[in-house]
Amino acid sequence: MNQNLQALIFDVDGTLADTERQGHRVAFNQAFAANHLDWHWSEDLYGDLLQVAGGKERIRYYLREFQGPLQTELQNSQRLDSFVAQLHQAKTAKYQQLLAEGSIPLRPGVQRLIQSARSQGIKLAIATTSAVPNVMALLEQSLDPGWFAAIAAGDVVAQKKPAPDIYHYVLDQLNLLPQNCLVIEDSQQGLQAATQAGLTTIITVNRYTQNQDFTSAALVLNHLGEPDQPCSVLSGKSQKINYLTVEDLAKLL
Ligand code: XBP
Ligand code: MG
Numbered sequence: 001m002n003q004n005l006q007a008l009i010f011d012v013d014g015t016l017a018d019t020e021r022q023g024h025r026v027a028f029n030q031a032f033a034a035n036h037l038d039w040h041w042s043e044d045l046y047g048d049l050l051q052v053a054g055g056k057e058r059i060r061y062y063l064r065e066f067q068g069p070l071q072t073e074l075q076n077s078q079r080l081d082s083f084v085a086q087l088h089q090a091k092t093a094k095y096q097q098l099l100a101e102g103s104i105p106l107r108p109g110v111q112r113l114i115q116s117a118r119s120q121g122i123k124l125a126i127a128t129t130s131a132v133p134n135v136m137a138l139l140e141q142s143l144d145p146g147w148f149a150a151i152a153a154g155d156v157v158a159q160k161k162p163a164p165d166i167y168h169y170v171l172d173q174l175n176l177l178p179q180n181c182l183v184i185e186d187s188q189q190g191l192q193a194a195t196q197a198g199l200t201t202i203i204t205v206n207r208y209t210q211n212q213d214f215t216s217a218a219l220v221l222n223h224l225g226e227p228d229q230p231c232s233v234l235s236g237k238s239q240k241i242n243y244l245t246v247e248d249l250a251k252l253l
Pocket of ligand 2: 011012013014015185186187190
């Protein structure tokens, strides 16, 4: 096998699990209701809001674009920052409840590929925009945080994806060069962030990201695949993949 592959770096939301539609979106709506706000983020609206990475940043964007008078009032009374922080904290608690109920399973092939990489001595890492408690809760629920040599999440960098900062950060933590690592992402923003950090990237699309531009990805799949649940190659060099293996990945470097 190609010994250049030393680490796999995973995005979380939309990549490890389909967290956005039935996880984060639902948690945002529950937090709005608990805070007596008559806001509702439908599946379609949430698809548009996903252009803004980060939960706090998404609330700020929504206030600016859809709740102008309230935003002005909060800004004038210097309550905007605390309003966003408190609402996001409520949303984080709701999201963790959803995870604890087991309502957000891993995507096909994630557990298999991670186990296989571990058994071959390939390091694992996380690079996500999501808040640290949300990432830890998902890993504790479905994988094991101890398997990951680096977990880079949330506000640890100033600029969130599509800026490359989180990938520079995780490479620093791993003490590895980009040419020895592969990234698995689900979105155009994630691809842009990883590519700008010099990383080869594999995309597994989901409902929200399937029509995005993934021209610079090494491989685009509908999911990672399982022996009894083959994946489809949507674009890329390797056309004959039933389920993505570490050997397939190593050939992409
Ligand atoms: C993930 C996100 C996050 C989640 C919510 O992007 O954009 O904002 O929707 O996370 P990526 P928090 O998968 O590209 O890292 O509410 O925890 O910020
Ligand atoms: Mg993602």
